[in-house]
Amino acid sequence: MPVMMAGTHLVLFIGCTIALLASSTASASIVEHSLHVQNLTVWRLCRPQVITAVNGSLPGPTIKAREGDTLVIHVFNRSPYNLTIHWHGIFQRLTSWADGPNYITQCPILPGSMYTYRFTITGQEGTFWWHAHVSWLRATVYGALIIRPSRGHTYPFPKPYKEVPLLLGEWWNANVVDVEDVSQLLGINPNNSDAYTINGKPGVLYPCSRKRQTYKLKVVPGKTYLLRIINAALNNQLFFKIAGHALKVVAVDATYTNPYVTDIIVLAPGQTADVLLTADQSTGAYYMAGHPYFNAENASPFANTTTTGILIYEGASSANPKMPLLPAFNDTPTAHKFSSSLTSLVGAPHWVPVPSKVDERMFITIGLGLSPCGGNATCLGPNGLRFSASMNNVSFQWATSMSLLEAFYYNIKGIYTADFPDVPPLVFDYTNRGLSQSPLGFALKGTRVKKLKYNATVEIVLQNTAFVGVENHPMHLHGFNFHVLAQGFGNFDPINDPKKFNLVNPVFRNTIGVPVGGWAVLRFQADNPGVWLFHCHLDVHLPWGLATVFVVENGPTLSSILPPPPADLPKC
Numbered sequence: 001m002p003v004m005m006a007g008t009h010l011v012l013f014i015g016c017t018i019a020l021l022a023s024s025t026a027s028a029s030i031v032e033h034s035l036h037v038q039n040l041t042v043w044r045l046c047r048p049q050v051i052t053a054v055n056g057s058l059p060g061p062t063i064k065a066r067e068g069d070t071l072v073i074h075v076f077n078r079s080p081y082n083l084t085i086h087w088h089g090i091f092q093r094l095t096s097w098a099d100g101p102n103y104i105t106q107c108p109i110l111p112g113s114m115y116t117y118r119f120t121i122t123g124q125e126g127t128f129w130w131h132a133h134v135s136w137l138r139a140t141v142y143g144a145l146i147i148r149p150s151r152g153h154t155y156p157f158p159k160p161y162k163e164v165p166l167l168l169g170e171w172w173n174a175n176v177v178d179v180e181d182v183s184q185l186l187g188i189n190p191n192n193s194d195a196y197t198i199n200g201k202p203g204v205l206y207p208c209s210r211k212r213q214t215y216k217l218k219v220v221p222g223k224t225y226l227l228r229i230i231n232a233a234l235n236n237q238l239f240f241k242i243a244g245h246a247l248k249v250v251a252v253d254a255t256y257t258n259p260y261v262t263d264i265i266v267l268a269p270g271q272t273a274d275v276l277l278t279a280d281q282s283t284g285a286y287y288m289a290g291h292p293y294f295n296a297e298n299a300s301p302f303a304n305t306t307t308t309g310i311l312i313y314e315g316a317s318s319a320n321p322k323m324p325l326l327p328a329f330n331d332t333p334t335a336h337k338f339s340s341s342l343t344s345l346v347g348a349p350h351w352v353p354v355p356s357k358v359d360e361r362m363f364i365t366i367g368l369g370l371s372p373c374g375g376n377a378t379c380l381g382p383n384g385l386r387f388s389a390s391m392n393n394v395s396f397q398w399a400t401s402m403s404l405l406e407a408f409y410y411n412i413k414g415i416y417t418a419d420f421p422d423v424p425p426l427v428f429d430y431t432n433r434g435l436s437q438s439p440l441g442f443a444l445k446g447t448r449v450k451k452l453k454y455n456a457t458v459e460i461v462l463q464n465t466a467f468v469g470v471e472n473h474p475m476h477l478h479g480f481n482f483h484v485l486a487q488g489f490g491n492f493d494p495i496n497d498p499k500k501f502n503l504v505n506p507v508f509r510n511t512i513g514v515p516v517g518g519w520a521v522l523r524f525q526a527d528n529p530g531v532w533l534f535h536c537h538l539d540v541h542l543p544w545g546l547a548t549v550f551v552v553e554n555g556p557t558l559s560s561i562l563p564p565p566p567a568d569l570p571k572c
């Protein structure tokens, strides 16, 4: 039950000595929920499977609040695994402790333990989601997090008749933790998933899924629905389409966009899109469908199946729905057209202009590589090596003895080094497909972070590399949104490409699919002290090291200093 705190701007944290100013208008609420994480046996694809699930459902419960509210979420870990929860897209202003990534901002919640996440939603509204940030648990531990405008505020588009979360997911006929462990042990690609899902259901194109395992959305003719679409899949970008219907994109990653009408959307894992759908076609049934946008070159086979749900008009039969024609799996032009057509809606709620003065410039290569197997283990990757990934020739090494945030806060040495390089060690033809070995060599593992002064403006060129294979990596930044100034294919051209920067209304988001064999330029303002992970949101690449961390120092005022950790923060 939300507890009202009418007529006050002050929200006091219980068990915490500081008071935080909530930004909102007349009232802000405390929204309190419990999440119970435990084994659940579910039937999918003709067989039972034990999964780690939240509150006995897949996806887990949708959490709803308003801008300005304080969320208090008690997480009970009754699963056999270490657990943390991340609130994807939430800035966590002055609450870096509640961000969630394992060993970055906290130690895990041990099996049998609980932890309470407390944070206030300041200056953000839209479609977010929550998910586990340990191992591969997010395959089944995820749900929607919907932030509505604060009381008295409205959307910058006509109020929809209904709002519907659509969570796209990925399903294994296996224990996902085992799938991940085996691939790590052998240094190889993990097994592909067995299905994609819409709100946890695979749909009619998979065995035993026709009746109860197909998501259905009933609509009233003439009404407009706000679909809050979330790509919660582990390792695949997804095309999504609804037969016969136009989709009007009005927000991505919880920032408003100029309305963009399309019949196809593409989302990378971690991205969200708010889409208006009007039931303006002839009364009947229509499939919605999703399948991968797969762009890795020289890659092993991928999960090339298709998930479906059914849109049914009131009064219509669900028989013989029309099927949309999805793009080819490797249709990069269609994916790129969608991603590069989005612009932010100037003047919309929480709109932020592009900061003009840049304090820190970084050029970061992102890509796959190989590394020695290690010890006397046996790897089954190419030439007996293991797959690896790096940013500027650093393959991220996860800490294990404490979180980086504790090391930062208590000034403990030896957990990380603040020497993540601003540029790669070598300038080369990054996207040359003909190289038989990486000019960078074997990237060394390291917990190397980039330190930023409070409120520094950071501009990053992300450049994909071709060794092992080019691929569109969805890079996700914790703690901030970034402006996407430009993106393109091939090597970034420092002379001519800056002329194409959109400094007026670039899309403002938390996850960018960097074009395959290409580049993207981001800019953000580091106005939030704490420790923030920046990583590829394909879970297959995360343990390979496709990550780094920004450590943002405290600012000069009370409202720019990170408060102490919550008393119940899990210990390692």
Ligand SMILES: *[C@@H]1O[C@H](CO)[C@@H](O)[C@H](O)[C@H]1NC(C)=O
Pocket: 039, 050, 080, 175
């Ligand atoms: C939960 O599932 C795991 C994996 O299948 C299993 O090892 C464990 O025994 C189960 N725990 C309980 C309490 O059922």
Ligand SMILES: *[C@@H]1O[C@H](CO)[C@@H](O)[C@H](O)[C@H]1NC(C)=O
Pocket: 033, 034, 035, 036, 055, 061, 062
């Ligand atoms: C999750 O389940 C618990 C236990 O049944 C319940 O108390 C809680 O309200 C549920 N949480 C949500 C967000 O539905």
Ligand SMILES: *[C@@H]1O[C@H](CO)[C@@H](O)[C@H](O)[C@H]1NC(C)=O
Pocket: 174, 175, 178, 179, 180, 182, 191
């Ligand atoms: C991976 O797939 C292979 C072949 O289908 C299967 O034998 C193996 O058990 C799977 N591994 C895991 C960990 O699920």
Ligand SMILES: *[C@@H]1O[C@H](CO)[C@@H](O)[C@H](O)[C@H]1NC(C)=O
Pocket: 301, 302, 304
């Ligand atoms: C999916 O991939 C398999 C090989 O891995 C191939 O035989 C099959 O034709 C592909 N299906 C589609 C729909 O592309």
Ligand SMILES: *[C@@H]1O[C@H](CO)[C@@H](O)[C@H](O)[C@H]1NC(C)=O
Pocket: 375, 376, 377
């Ligand atoms: C190599 O394997 C042996 C036997 O399993 C083990 O005792 C030893 O610690 C291993 N060495 C390394 C470096 O992993």
Ligand SMILES: *[C@@H]1O[C@H](CO)[C@@H](O)[C@H](O)[C@H]1NC(C)=O
Pocket: 393, 425, 426, 439, 440, 441, 442, 443, 444
């Ligand atoms: C990349 O890192 C490895 C390991 O530290 C090093 O051997 C190699 O020289 C580096 N590459 C370049 C181009 O400096």
Ligand SMILES: *[C@@H]1O[C@H](CO)[C@@H](O)[C@H](O)[C@H]1NC(C)=O
Pocket: 355, 356, 357, 455, 457, 527
């Ligand atoms: C942060 O820097 C911007 C300029 O980039 C400035 O406008 C703003 O006032 C600064 N904010 C704080 C809190 O210092």
Ligand SMILES: *[C@@H]1O[C@H](CO)[C@@H](O)[C@H](O)[C@H]1NC(C)=O
Pocket: 082, 107, 108, 110, 400, 571, 572
């Ligand atoms: C769970 O977390 C604890 C505390 O950090 C750690 O000691 C333990 O090794 C972890 N367990 C696994 C299976 O990773």
Ligand SMILES: [Cu+2]
Pocket: 472, 473, 474, 536, 537, 538, 541, 546
């Ligand atoms: Cu990746």
